[in-house]
Amino acid sequence: xxxxxxxxxxxxxxxxxxxxxxxxxxxxxxxxxxxxxxxxxxxxxxxxxxxxxxxxxxxxxxxxxxxxxxxxxxxxxxxxxxxxxxxxxxxxxxxxxxxxxxxxxxxxxxxxxxxxxxxxxxxxxxxxxxxxxxxxxxxxxxxxxxxxxxxxxxxxxxxxxxxxxxxxxxxxxxxxxxxxxxxxxxxxxxxxxxxxxxxxxxxxxxxxxxxxxxx
Amino acid sequence: xxxxxxxxxxxxxxxxxxxxxxxxxxxxxxxxxxxxxxxxxxxxxxxxxxxxxxxxxxxxxxxxxxxxxxxxxxxxxxxxxxxxxxxxxxxxxxxxxxxxxxxxxxxxxxxxxxxxxxxxxxxxxxxxxxxxxxxxxxxxxxxxxxxxxxxxxxxxxxxxxxxxxxxxxxxxxxxxxxxxxxxxxxxxxxxxxxxxxxxxxxxxxxxxxxxxxxx
Numbered sequence: 001x002x003x004x005x006x007x008x009x010x011x012x013x014x015x016x017x018x019x020x021x022x023x024x025x026x027x028x029x030x031x032x033x034x035x036x037x038x039x040x041x042x043x044x045x046x047x048x049x050x051x052x053x054x055x056x057x058x059x060x061x062x063x064x065x066x067x068x069x070x071x072x073x074x075x076x077x078x079x080x081x082x083x084x085x086x087x088x089x090x091x092x093x094x095x096x097x098x099x100x101x102x103x104x105x106x107x108x109x110x111x112x113x114x115x116x117x118x119x120x121x122x123x124x125x126x127x128x129x130x131x132x133x134x135x136x137x138x139x140x141x142x143x144x145x146x147x148x149x150x151x152x153x154x155x156x157x158x159x160x161x162x163x164x165x166x167x168x169x170x171x172x173x174x175x176x177x178x179x180x181x182x183x184x185x186x187x188x189x190x191x192x193x194x195x196x197x198x199x200x201x202x203x204x205x206x207x208x209x210x211x212x213x214x215x
Numbered sequence: 216x217x218x219x220x221x222x223x224x225x226x227x228x229x230x231x232x233x234x235x236x237x238x239x240x241x242x243x244x245x246x247x248x249x250x251x252x253x254x255x256x257x258x259x260x261x262x263x264x265x266x267x268x269x270x271x272x273x274x275x276x277x278x279x280x281x282x283x284x285x286x287x288x289x290x291x292x293x294x295x296x297x298x299x300x301x302x303x304x305x306x307x308x309x310x311x312x313x314x315x316x317x318x319x320x321x322x323x324x325x326x327x328x329x330x331x332x333x334x335x336x337x338x339x340x341x342x343x344x345x346x347x348x349x350x351x352x353x354x355x356x357x358x359x360x361x362x363x364x365x366x367x368x369x370x371x372x373x374x375x376x377x378x379x380x381x382x383x384x385x386x387x388x389x390x391x392x393x394x395x396x397x398x399x400x401x402x403x404x405x406x407x408x409x410x411x412x413x414x415x416x417x418x419x420x421x422x423x424x425x426x427x428x429x430x
Contacts (some may be wrong), residue, residue, distance in 0.1 A: 060282055060283075062279065064276050064278070068275075068324055097319060097326075101320070131362060147355050
């Protein structure tokens with residue numbers, strides 16, 4: 001039986017990956033990382049979708065990442081405030097290499113559950129610019145994980161080279177465009193579906209949808 | 216200025232690495248991972264040595280690793296007990312890939328502090344048998360970390376191919392044999408220095424010292 005674990009945030013990309021995995025594998029689980037997201041609505045969204053699709057859902061507490069955030073370190077181990085100050089655009093728990101840490105935690109979780117396929121919605125084409133979302137990094141990490149745990153992990157990145165319009169197309173071909181549009185949360189202001197309409201994430205998502213729908 | 220961060224447990228191996236780093240680099244910091252060790256004495260030992268040597272010392276809380284321990288996962292997300300049951304030989308927070316997670320956390324910490332050299336006392340020669348202590352893994356991880364963070368990390372493993380006797384020899388050549396013997400803690404029963412004398416860690420350590428001293 002082919003089993004997969006999907007790294008799942010409840011956003012458009014990872015939800016599309018979850019549908020992709022459900023088509024491709026015999027058995028699918030999902031994992032969400034709780035690291036003090038801007039909006040608890042993101043986690044709630046992920047929980048609701050996993051429940052809706054009947055997928056076993058792990059939520060891992062990553063609050064200790066805040067220990068590594070530059071603004072807590074540079075203040076020399078003061079108490080870390082996980083709350084986001086009004087108007088701040090990035091949680092103070094952001095750390096470099098975060099995606100690598102998440103994927104490594106996911107790999108440990110997968111192996112414990114007898115799962116060797118990992119699915120992540122990382123993408124070189126979008127505007128994130130994080131080095132640990134690049135294809136070359138993912139391939140190197142795959143080798144490192146296999147050496148670290150003597151296990152045959154395969155990391156799948158179905159969105160790696162897609163534009164946002166092509167990600168919408170992928171959801172549509174699986175008959176899930178409306179589901180993804182209505183039930184996922186990408187918006188920086190924590191609004192599900194089409195979102196606030198003006199933050200960068202909403203703009204990217206809407207422009208992709210417009211491009212795909214040809215309007 | 217050449218800077219290094221030493222992964223430091225307060226045991227024989229990592230303390231020898233700390234002395235090695237202090238000889239080789241212009242500036243050295245140390246990091247210890249608090250993951251529910253059998254004995255708080257291990258952390259106290261690390262703190263005392265770092266203070267004694269005037270090395271800036273980071274202690275990172277890794278309690279979330281317990282979420283990944285098989286015995287907490289298989290019981291389906293029950294509350295995790297970080298205390299070690301009487302007579303248990305392995306903390307229930309042990310997880311595969313742990314060394315990979317520690318080194319990755321250390322790398323993030325190092326970069327935030329402008330440090331690109333990482334020093335770890337992992338060793339293929341001793342009896343740990345953990346795949347994420349092997350030389351091939353460390354080299355693969357080095358590449359992956361550099362890709363993950365666009366940074367020029369260099370991972371140093373001065374003990375990789377040494378026997379325990381050769382590690383004692385290395386400490387002796389730096390004039391630190393007595394210091395390491397008296398101030399480090401390796402013993403499974405939490406006793407500093409020569410330890411309880413009969414656990415596997417004490418046996419390995421004592422046999423290495425006997426072999427080096429030629430007695």
